[in-house]
Amino acid sequence: MQVYKAPLRDMRFVLHELNDSAGLAALDGMQDVTPELIDSVLEEAAKIAEEVLLPLNASGDEEGCHLDNGVVRTPKGFREAYRTFREGGWTGIGCAPEYGGQGLPHSVSMMVSEMLCATNMAFSMYPGLSHGAYEALSQHGSDAQKALYLPKLTDGTWTGTMCLTEPHCGTDLGLLRTRAVPADDGSYRISGTKIFISAGEHDLSENIVHLVLARIAGAPAGVRGISLFVVPKFIPTEDGRPGPRNGVVCASLEHKMGIKANATAQLVFEDAQGWIVGEPGRGLNAMFTMMNAARLGVGIQGLGMGEIAYQSAVAYARDRIQGRSLAGAKAADRAADPIIVHPDVRRMLLTIRAYNEGCRALGGWVSRRLDEAHHANDPAEREAAEGFAALMTPIVKALFTDLGLESANTAMQVYGGHGYIRDHGMEQLVRDARIALIYEGTNGIQALDLVGRKLPAHMGRNLRTFFHPVAAFIEANEKHPMLSKMVTGLGRAFGALQLATAHIASKGMGDPEEAGAAATEYLRLFGLVALGYMWARTAKLSLEKMMSAGADAAFYQTKLQTARFYFERILPQAGGLLFQIKAGKEAMMSFPEAAF
Template identity: 60%
Template sequence: MATYKAPLRDMRFVYHEFLADQHLEDMPGMEDVPPELVDAVLEEMAKVAENILFPLNRSGDEEGCRFENGEVYTPRGFKEAYQRFREGGWTSLTSLPEYGGQGLPETVYVLTSEMMSASNLSFAIYTKLTHGAYFLLLKTASEEIKNLYLPKMVEGRWTGTMCLTEPQCGTDLGLLRTKAVPQPDGTYRLTGNKIFISGGEQDLSENIIHLVLARTPDAPPGVKGISLFLVPKFLVNPDGSLGRRNRIFCTAIEHKMGIKASSTCSISLEDATGYLIGELHKGLRAMFVMMNSARLEVGLQGLGLGEVAYQNAVAYAKERLQGRALTGPKYPDKPADPLIVHPDVRRMLLTMRAYTEGMRAISAWVGAHLDKENRHPDPAVRQEAEDFVALMTPIVKAFFTDLGFETANLAMQVYGGHGYIRENGIEQFVRDARIAQIYEGANGIQAMDLVGRKLPAHAGRFLRSFFHPVQRYLDERTGQTRLSFVTEPLAKAFSRLQRATAFIAERSLADPNEAGAAAYDYLHLFGFTAMAYCWARMAEIAQTKVESDTTGFYQAKLDTARFFMERILPKTSGLFSAIMSGSGSIMAFKDEAF
């Protein structure tokens, strides 16, 4: 049976020590968020994750959602768990106080979101979508809409969805057909079909606020003709009470490989009443607020599942007896040594550990920039933070989910045959992790977004938000031999990233296929370099505290950093070589030969 324990010690390290140079406490609104409060919030979320959500994870997977007469019923225990979650204030954690929120930093939300994904991803999805819908409405809706809808969403009584995909269009939203016909009273009547709508129907909340992309009759073709509409399940009266049922219905739920306790719905709109959000024909731009939030959330799903998979693999490797150590028995009093004595098992465990702790540091780093973007008084700092988040969003989404799936698979490998059967719970982590590489923009699309949009944007301005601090860090530590075991490998990887960036920028001007062929490898090169930077900084912090530490935490941090630099970061050499080989071997292959 799988277990989960929130990694609070490492989370405290990341927030209080790794992010110390971000000076979050100096920003407006942070004076009411002392370190003790952050620790208390993390500890309480750990209790929720460990004692309420995780016990429902396997049963929810086995039972799944039920669709009857147009209604969706979540697995046993989910409704009660959501009620406790909502009453505990977790739906309002980072929302603005004027809408009933607690106003805590996004960095704290990032850490709590990881715990939710690790303990029960299906449950987490219902809440994460509402978090993104809140931000979309906050940034793009009218004051009337915000005042009417946001308080109930912040309270958790109403949840949100994102309705983009249709049977004939996924990534290419220019092909969508859902129609929105304007009415004399300023509303719209929407007709069409949406698929793969997470949380599109469920029995957890009193109302569901669907954010729907559609076209008006006079809309230009392609993505330039898309508008965004708010379509509630129940219409809302001016006083905030619920009115009649709107004509938006669930027609089926999908039977999936994983996340079975999360309802994935087909939705039909039959002259449903909707309200325009933002400008007409500018809907995709507005929806990107929620899409980018969701992409960061999905990256945290990869991290969370990687963490819980790692924890269970370690426990199994320490308990399972299998053979003897290559150098002779380590536990001669036992009939065999535990798996953890074997070099290849240790390689897998250390890889998983390096990935999860590295991802946690990157996610907190991005979270700190979200807080700067939202709170910092200096417009220049806000702009740089916004640039950094935009640059890192496709990397967090794709890199984290690729590593999360790899980590879950490594956990299964540690378990061997016992991981492949349902009894131990590991195979669920693998199944649940797989979708994260696909939804909210498949990882190949994220790679194309990175090289096609983020790299050339504003003459490379986004890149400077990452390149400059890394270069500054390396310059300031030139000649410090005590750090050479992390700074020298980082410098080499960073050099490869810079050269690959220049190569793609130059070659893609003549042939766009060059960028497309390099995109996936480039995203991973970027991700590993970002992780190396975080590991170098974490190692530097640990080095100053290891001698006074009696718990072994900082020594383990140093040892993991060394493993990452010596055994994982060399992957950047292969990625660099693949990028520099160009697109020839990919694009010259004849279609008919496939």
């Protein structure tokens, strides 16, 4: 059985204590966002996640989606769950009030998203894709498009998709063949095939708004010739209701390893009516608005998978008896001790916990900076926050999903043979978590994006938004009487990151393959240092609060103990990663292709 209780205390710690949620009220449009309001939202979201979505997770995986004569049916209970979710206003918590949304900050939406992903990753993707479509249209759509689509996407009566991938065209979008022919009425006729379209067809909403990349007839080859179009499943009538069926059909559903309760569709557009979003030839820029939001969202999927895997494994380790403690029997009244007494089981559980809480803290920092990027009153502050978010997006996507899968696999190991069979639900978590490393840009692509685009952007200015606060923290706390050991460890890892950055900058400028060969290890090194910084900040704050925390002192003490584990058992990986990075490309690139 999958076990989950929303980690509300840790979420409140990240929002209120690490990131001073009271300061959100100083941001434009956030004056009514108080810690009390945030707590009430989190508590209600926890109820939806625990009581509505979690009970459908295993059954939805077992049943999956079904395609019958062009109609896709979601698993039993999903329609009712979506109605409850929509009527509760959850589809619009991060949307603007002018379109019927609640206008809550991204930092709060992130915590809600984590709960949804943890309890039912497949379900969470339906509203998640819709919000991505909302973001793209809100930033790039015309006034008429915003007025028509955004209220419907906000209230969840319509859902959205992102249609990029084609059978021959994945990451290299310059190869796409879907074409758009101008029509006399100002619209376009879209024809082509898109694959791997999450939530591409289903029975949860009355209309589906497809955002489609296509090439206008006569447009140049490559990405410069790509435009973005909004192509609804049903063409809206003048009064904004679903009208006649458009020329888009679901040809098939993919037979997948995981997330089976989300309909991953092959969509065929046959002379479908669509309307251009933004300027011709600028479609990729508009779509990246949706993709960047999706990449951060996928990172949170990894965190959610790690959290439910951890809680389920802890429950099993407390209950399962096997062998005796190496230090002597701990449960003398039982035939054996629970496996949680064994050092290796504790190693596995603490590794998952340290990753989860570190990622939650890092995700909280990034999402808070996103709030500032969108709502800060000072243009310079907005610009710096945007640069930080751009730098950290590939790290959040790749690191969180890498660790989410590692955590699910590790939790499965805690179960032993019982993790490998379906009864306990652990194997579903491993299967669901695996896709997150692939879609919305594989993690290898995220690493290339980090070293090839994000590091050199604006002459390294974005990099300083991370390096400067970390360096300042180390300098201010390296002689702290109770933190010096942790800060010293952070300093060593940060030094390794600085050396690796300089190595990539010097080698990569002359030979892009050198940067590409180091990219994956560099992203992991950057991520581990970022988690180390968050754990050091957490430890300092916990020390300050522990003495006056009363009944909450145990929470801060546990934080300190988990931080210690991270610095002693995980962060030392940084040194090995630096050696791998500096080894260069030769070992892999000199290998003869014919020898593979």
